Amino acid sequence: MKTCKKCNIQQKLSNFHKKKGGKFGVKASCKTCEKIRTSLFYKENKEYIDNRCKEYNKKNIKERVIYRKCWLEKNRDKTIRYCADRRAKKMELTPILTNNEKKQLEYIYKKSRSLTELTGIPHEVDHIKPLVKGGLHHPDNLQILTRSENRSKGDSWHL
Numbered sequence: 001m002k003t004c005k006k007c008n009i010q011q012k013l014s015n016f017h018k019k020k021g022g023k024f025g026v027k028a029s030c031k032t033c034e035k036i037r038t039s040l041f042y043k044e045n046k047e048y049i050d051n052r053c054k055e056y057n058k059k060n061i062k063e064r065v066i067y068r069k070c071w072l073e074k075n076r077d078k079t080i081r082y083c084a085d086r087r088a089k090k091m092e093l094t095p096i097l098t099n100n101e102k103k104q105l106e107y108i109y110k111k112s113r114s115l116t117e118l119t120g121i122p123h124e125v126d127h128i129k130p131l132v133k134g135g136l137h138h139p140d141n142l143q144i145l146t147r148s149e150n151r152s153k154g155d156s157w158h159l
Contacts, residue, residue: 002026006033077109084109084125088137095136104139112144122147130155 003010005028016026017034027034042049057064072079085105088094097105108125115123126145129135132155145153 004028004030004033006030006037077106077113080113080125081105081109084137088131093131093134093136095138097138101139105142108139108142108144115144124150126150126153129157133157 001010002013002016002024004016007030009030011030013024013026015030015032016024017031018025019027022028029037085094112123112125115121123144124147126143126149127135127137128141128143131137135141135157
């Protein structure tokens with residue numbers, strides 16, 4: 001147990017952020033007080049902080065581009081799934097998904113990526129009933145096709 005220096009409430013050590021040089025290896029103030037302090041600081045210095053971020057981004061544009069490309073490559077499945085979800089949401093065709101269905105979506109996109117890597121033939125996730133024809137972005141309406149099959153199918157749909 002430790003007493004917060006800001007609110008003077010005795011709390012568990014898990015309620016404090018870690019700090020190597022701090023007594024007990026944690027900061028003097030609790031997580032709640034730290035959150036209040038940092039949000040107040042941001043509100044008071046919003047313009048200054050935003051300007052510093054913009055300057056940093058301008059000065060380090062090459063590094064930021066490289067970082068983003070690396071992240072996108074490492075997280076390609078997430079990116080592709082996000083883009084598909086976004087398109088479907090735009091068309092208001094994504095039902096509310098359970099956690100299991102979300103995992104199924106991720107699995108389908110990972111499997112598509114794996115097939116592409118294993119065979120060297122580009123694979124894509126296809127909506128069996130196209131979004132433009134009222135299909136849903138749901139695991140039951142998805143299939144994996146080669147890129148050429150998917151592009152030749154277009155938005156056609158057969159019962």
